[in-house]
Amino acid sequence: MTLFVTSLSITLLLMRRDQDVKQVEETRGLVLQSAQREFLDKGYEKASLRSIAQNAGVTTGALYVRFPNKSALFAALVEPVSAHLLGLFRTGNDQGFEQLDEGRPEDMWSTSEDVITRIVDYIFEHKEPFDLLINHAAGSGYEHFLDDLVEEEVSQSLAYLDAMRERGLACASPSHDDLHALVSAEYYAFFEIVRHDTSKEDAVARIKLIVDFFRPAGRTSSAGDAVFP
Numbered sequence: 030m031t032l033f034v035t036s037l038s039i040t041l042l043l044m045r046r047d048q049d050v051k052q053v054e055e056t057r058g059l060v061l062q063s064a065q066r067e068f069l070d071k072g073y074e075k076a077s078l079r080s081i082a083q084n085a086g087v088t089t090g091a092l093y094v095r096f097p098n099k100s101a102l103f104a105a106l107v108e109p110v111s112a113h114l115l116g117l118f119r120t121g122n123d124q125g126f127e128q129l130d131e132g133r134p135e136d137m138w139s140t141s142e143d144v145i146t147r148i149v150d151y152i153f154e155h156k157e158p159f160d161l162l163i164n165h166a167a168g169s170g171y172e173h174f175l176d177d178l179v180e181e182e183v184s185q186s187l188a189y190l191d192a193m194r195e196r197g198l199a200c201a202s203p204s205h206d207d208l209h210a211l212v213s214a215e216y217y218a219f220f221e222i223v224r225h226d227t228s229k230e231d232a233v234a235r236i237k238l239i240v241d242f243f244r245p246a247g248r249t250s251s252a253g254d255a256v257f258p
Contacts, residue, residue, distance in 0.1 A: 057095055059085040064102050068161050073103055074168035103161070103169050110151075110158040111174055117148050118178065122185045129192055142240065149236060152222065153229045163223040179216050183209050215243045 063085035067076045078099055082092040096102040121144035125137045152159050166172050186208055193200045203211070218239045222232040 056085075056087060056091065060087060060092055060095060060102070061105060065106055065157055065161065068103060068106070068165050069157065072165045072167060073099070073161075078102070100170060103166075103171070107158050107162045107166070107171055110155045111162055111171065113151065114148065115178065115181075117144055117151065118182065120144065122182075122189075125189060126192065129189070129196070134193065134198060145236060145240060149222070149229070149232060153232070156223075159223050163220055175216060175220060176213075179209065179213050182212050182216070186212065211243070215239060 060081065063081045064076075066084070067081045071077075076099065078092060079089055081102070082089045085092070092102075096105065121140060124140045124144075128134060128136045128140065162171055162174055166174065183205065187205065190200050190202065194202075219236060221227070222235065227235070
């Protein structure tokens with residue numbers, strides 16, 4: 030009898046724990062949904078934690094238990110997509126260096142197209158968080174996300190050009206500032222698909238136009254080496 034009671038007590042405790050975990054997850058989901066609406070409507074700076082809590086049906090105290098401040102709440106919405114996007118860019122860059130090591134620098138462009146396709150797909154699968162990240166982040170820790178992304182791409186591109194020259198491949202030698210201007214123009218044009226309510230079909234066509242415009246006209250030298258003017 031004692032064993033039965035003990036077993037029943039443990040079962041009830043586990044059920045109660047599962048219910049508590051489910052309730053915590055549901056409350057967190059309601060807060061995040063409310064926060065997303067608030068940030069999209071008012072932007073980061075003007076968003077109110079009090080309004081977010083009220084619209085989520087929780088007290089401000091319950092909100093602060095889960096998110097200590099507005100910055101943490103905004104980060105919970107945009108950090109997963111910003112980290113994944115950065116990972117996609119870095120994957121493309123890593124593949125470019127691998128192809129260079131294997132003597133296939135010309136393959137970088139097809140790799141870039143594959144990465145861009147994955148990026149566009151991912152953006153349209155997470156439109157609201159990217160809308161927050163690109164259009165409503167002023168005043169937050171993500172305000173300069175796009176500028177930081179540009180700077181990382183510039184650094185990677187300069188390193189790639191250095192690696193090409195070390196291998197005796199002809200390539201351009203832009204200054205940091207010149208390359209920064211070019212990459213900024215490309216990336217800001219790219220993210221116009223987020224700044225405006227663009228359909229995926231139109232976005233794909235526009236990005237192809239952008240990529241074709243900024244892509245160097247690769248050609249082959251008499252020695253068979255790829256040349257990038």
